[in-house]
Amino acid sequence: xxxxxxxxxxxxxxxxxxxxxxxxxxxxxxxxxxxxxxxxxxxxxxxxxxxxxxxxxxxxxxxxxxxxxxxxxxxxxxxxxxxxxxxxxxxxxxxxxxxxxxxxxxxxxxxxxxxxxxxxxxxxxxxxxxx
Amino acid sequence: xxxxxxxxxxxxxxxxxxxxxxxxxxxxxxxxxxxxxxxxxxxxxxxxxxxxxxxxxxxxxxxxxxxxxxxxxxxxxxxxxxxxxxxxxxxxxxxxxxxxxxxxxxxxxxxxxxxxxxxxxxxxxxxxxxxxxxxxxxxxxxxxxxxxxxxxxxxxxxxxxxxxxxxxxxxxxxxxxxxxxxxxxxxxxxxxxxxxxxxxxxxxxxxxxxxxxxxxxxxxxxxxxxxxxxxxxxxxxxxxxxxxxxxxxxxxxxxxxxxxxxxxxxxxxxxxxxxxxxxxxxxxxxxxxxxxxxxxxxxxxxxxxxxxxxxxxxxxxxxxxxxxxxxxxxxxxxxxxxxxxxxxxxxxxxxxxxxxxxxxxxxxxxxxxxxxxxxxxxxxxxxxxxxxxxxxxxxxxxxxxxxxxxxxxxxxxxxxxxxxxxxxxxxxxxxxxxxxxxxxxxxxxxxxxxxxxxxxxxxxxxxxxxxxxxxxxxxxxxxxxxxxxxxxxxxxxxxxxxxxxxxxxxxxxxxxxxxxxxxxxxxxxxxxxxxxxxxxxxxxxxxxxxxxxxxxxxxxxxxxxxxxxxxxxxxxxxxxxxxxxxxxxxxxxxxxxxxxxxxxxxxxxxxxxxxxxxxxxxxxxxxxxxxxxxxxxxxxxxxxxxxxxxxxxx
Numbered sequence: 001x002x003x004x005x006x007x008x009x010x011x012x013x014x015x016x017x018x019x020x021x022x023x024x025x026x027x028x029x030x031x032x033x034x035x036x037x038x039x040x041x042x043x044x045x046x047x048x049x050x051x052x053x054x055x056x057x058x059x060x061x062x063x064x065x066x067x068x069x070x071x072x073x074x075x076x077x078x079x080x081x082x083x084x085x086x087x088x089x090x091x092x093x094x095x096x097x098x099x100x101x102x103x104x105x106x107x108x109x110x111x112x113x114x115x116x117x118x119x120x121x122x123x124x125x126x127x128x129x130x131x
Numbered sequence: 132x133x134x135x136x137x138x139x140x141x142x143x144x145x146x147x148x149x150x151x152x153x154x155x156x157x158x159x160x161x162x163x164x165x166x167x168x169x170x171x172x173x174x175x176x177x178x179x180x181x182x183x184x185x186x187x188x189x190x191x192x193x194x195x196x197x198x199x200x201x202x203x204x205x206x207x208x209x210x211x212x213x214x215x216x217x218x219x220x221x222x223x224x225x226x227x228x229x230x231x232x233x234x235x236x237x238x239x240x241x242x243x244x245x246x247x248x249x250x251x252x253x254x255x256x257x258x259x260x261x262x263x264x265x266x267x268x269x270x271x272x273x274x275x276x277x278x279x280x281x282x283x284x285x286x287x288x289x290x291x292x293x294x295x296x297x298x299x300x301x302x303x304x305x306x307x308x309x310x311x312x313x314x315x316x317x318x319x320x321x322x323x324x325x326x327x328x329x330x331x332x333x334x335x336x337x338x339x340x341x342x343x344x345x346x347x348x349x350x351x352x353x354x355x356x357x358x359x360x361x362x363x364x365x366x367x368x369x370x371x372x373x374x375x376x377x378x379x380x381x382x383x384x385x386x387x388x389x390x391x392x393x394x395x396x397x398x399x400x401x402x403x404x405x406x407x408x409x410x411x412x413x414x415x416x417x418x419x420x421x422x423x424x425x426x427x428x429x430x431x432x433x434x435x436x437x438x439x440x441x442x443x444x445x446x447x448x449x450x451x452x453x454x455x456x457x458x459x460x461x462x463x464x465x466x467x468x469x470x471x472x473x474x475x476x477x478x479x480x481x482x483x484x485x486x487x488x489x490x491x492x493x494x495x496x497x498x499x500x501x502x503x504x505x506x507x508x509x510x511x512x513x514x515x516x517x518x519x520x521x522x523x524x525x526x527x528x529x530x531x532x533x534x535x536x537x538x539x540x541x542x543x544x545x546x547x548x549x550x551x552x553x554x555x556x557x558x559x560x561x562x563x564x565x566x567x568x569x570x571x572x573x574x575x576x577x578x579x580x581x582x583x584x585x586x587x588x589x590x591x592x593x594x595x596x597x598x599x600x601x602x603x604x605x606x607x608x609x610x611x612x613x614x615x616x617x618x619x620x621x622x623x624x625x626x627x628x629x630x631x632x633x634x635x636x637x638x639x640x641x642x643x644x645x646x647x648x649x650x651x652x653x654x655x656x657x658x659x660x661x662x663x664x665x666x667x668x669x670x671x672x673x674x675x676x677x678x679x680x681x682x683x684x685x686x687x688x689x690x691x692x693x694x695x696x697x698x699x700x701x702x703x704x705x706x707x708x709x710x711x712x713x714x715x716x717x718x719x720x721x722x723x724x725x726x727x728x729x730x731x732x733x734x735x736x737x738x739x740x741x742x743x744x745x746x747x748x749x750x751x752x753x754x755x756x757x758x759x760x761x762x763x764x765x766x767x768x769x770x771x772x773x774x775x776x777x778x779x780x781x
Contacts, residue, residue, distance in 0.1 A: 009185060085180060107188040
């Protein structure tokens with residue numbers, strides 16, 4: 001599974017990467033981008049299976065990245081997990097309305113990440129099954 | 132997480148968050164000057180926010196708490212609900228200081244206390260201001276109304292269900308009940324449509340928009356479905372139905388882009404290694420040049436000249452890599468000036484000029500303390516109190532200007548104030564009072580020589596020793612330090628108009644201008660900045676004074692030292708005297724031969740010889756011989772007493 005981790009803070013990218021690897025995802029298939037714009041470019045040029053993005057970034061924020069992904073025919077089906085610093089209801093509703101698949105609040109453990117990913121995959125599978 | 136990963140992460144965090152924290156100091160000062168600068172507010176907010184995020188993963192609770200409070204305050208400020216005034220800024224700066232301490236504690240692995248409640252209290256936005264950003268009213272949230280503004284997993288799932296259908300899971304529609312804006316029938320129809328198209332975001336995202344208008348009409352719903360059945364475009368974009376998408380409450384405004392990553396972070400040790408390699412190449416070149424000149428072989432000489440050119444260019448390029456803009460040195464001063472001016476009750480404007488001037492990295496570090504002292508001095512002694520300035524017909528706000536420029540092979544840094552200036556008469560009188568000279572000597576001083584008195588040890592013009600700059604270390608210490616760096620410090624002043632201190636240092640510390648001397652068979656390189664003059668000892672010029680060997684020179688007794696004894700050369704000391712000043716001590720060093728001036732590349736001797744007093748390093752001369760480069764400050768101990776190996780017995 002090819003995953004793009006988007007965060008402007010490289011320490012945080014590394015943390016997310018480590019957690020994903022801990023969950024059994026292949027380190028070699030995880031790539032990183034330092035803001036939304038770069039992420040979008042990478043997404044357009046490579047086939048990714050999932051995006052884990054921070055919300056608060058310069059240039060292009062996570063929510064703008066999400067909207068851009070949903071607006072782009074070739075990317076719109078891509079699952080997006082949003083990383084936020086606060087469990088802020090309005091933010092998350094906005095993200096859901098923009099088409100986010102899941103959210104996770106910093107700091108989180110591998111277990112929490114696993115739960116969030118499972119929920120995303122369950123929903124994807126269910127929707128695929130009913131389609 | 133495994134512990135090695137943890138420590139690696141910690142190091143990453145220290146570097147990366149450290150950079151953010153370092154920038155914060157400057158940004159906060161900038162913010163105080165323009166508290167409405169949205170971009171700056173955002174940048175400062177984001178810095179605290181990002182540090183908090185990283186600290187959270189590393190489970191550094193005190194840091195999380197501190198940053199969280201600072202971030203909250205800034206968030207309210209950037210939403211325009213609060214202005215960062217001086218007292219808020221005090222709290223933020225205090226928070227930054229504490230954050231710096233915490234970073235240091237993290238680096239050293241020492242314990243970290245929770246931030247003091249008082250500080251957190253001061254960072255908390257007042258009751259008048261809403262603690263959270265005011266969201267554009269989301270008319271009727273899809274999910275149950277917020278209890279505390281947070282959301283939990285089940286609520287989120289319900290939210291997604293309401294948006295995309297629950298894939299048959301029961302209970303999903305409950306989410307919509309509260310708003311009452313969409314009927315069960317409508318909702319079921321919506322779900323059917325969504326399921327038909329593959330109920331996941333991306334393919335079908337959107338219907339939530341319906342919630343924002345509170346109600347949904349049949350027409351709207353139809354057109355929404357049309358959209359979903361169509362190309363699967365985002366309804367928010369094309370459908371007439373949805374009311375405006377709610378603006379995400381805290382989506383930050385766009386910020387200035389950080390510099391693109393076309394730079395590589397290189398360990399300074401590797402950079403230094405490169406500098407030394409380049410230095411060695413230059414030394415080999417020197418030898419080749421002198422060989423070529425001896426053989427007279429024209430083609431060899433041509434090749435050697437070519438090598439000469441390339442090696443020069445390489446050396447300059449490598450030295451250039453060690454350069455940093457003086458701005459790096461200057462950036463810590465706005466904070467100091469701010470704190471100091473508040474403490475002194477003076478109004479000060481700090482002006483910086485020539486921040487782009489490049490300076491050797493090691494000098495940036497080495498000059499920090501002397502510069503701080505000069506600035507403190509300008510604020511404390513130079514500038515008058517606002518009322519006094521007003522009486523003198525000056526603006527209440529005093530000006531301190533930091534300037535940097537390159538003059539030939541030297542970097543000149545100035546600290547100017549538009550304060551009261553220095554009075555030569557007072558300086559003369561003080562010099563006499565303090566016993567630095569007698570009245571006759573004082574009266575002979577030119578004005579400029581009077582100003583130079585401030586560099587004498589133990590001299591302070593302040594009537595009372597103030598907490599700010601009169602702490603016993605005076606301008607003499609600054610001068611000594613600057614001279615050690617191969618620099619000079621001078622002063623100009625105009626009574627009533629202000630003073631300027633001018634500090635000139637060599638472009639780089641890697642190349643030193645030295646006086647090459649021979650002691651026995653050994654070559655020693657003495658930093659030229661410490662050399663006053665050279666003379667030859669006449670017979671009978673030596674005499675014994677208080678058990679020390681001195682030479683009477685220019686009407687004064689000059690203490691003599693035998694460099695031969697120090698480097699372990701047997702036999703009679705030489706008869707050439709190199710007069711050195713080390714701090715305020717003058718010393719005549721006996722050597723056998725004075726070879727002349729040379730620019731040398733100083734190479735460190737490596738860890739084995741680290742800390743050998745008075746040896747700065749070594750260099751290879753043009754003819755391939757080794758010379759020790761001396762660090763003359765090391766010839767005396769802490770109390771300014773000469774090393775015993777240098778003493779000469781009568």
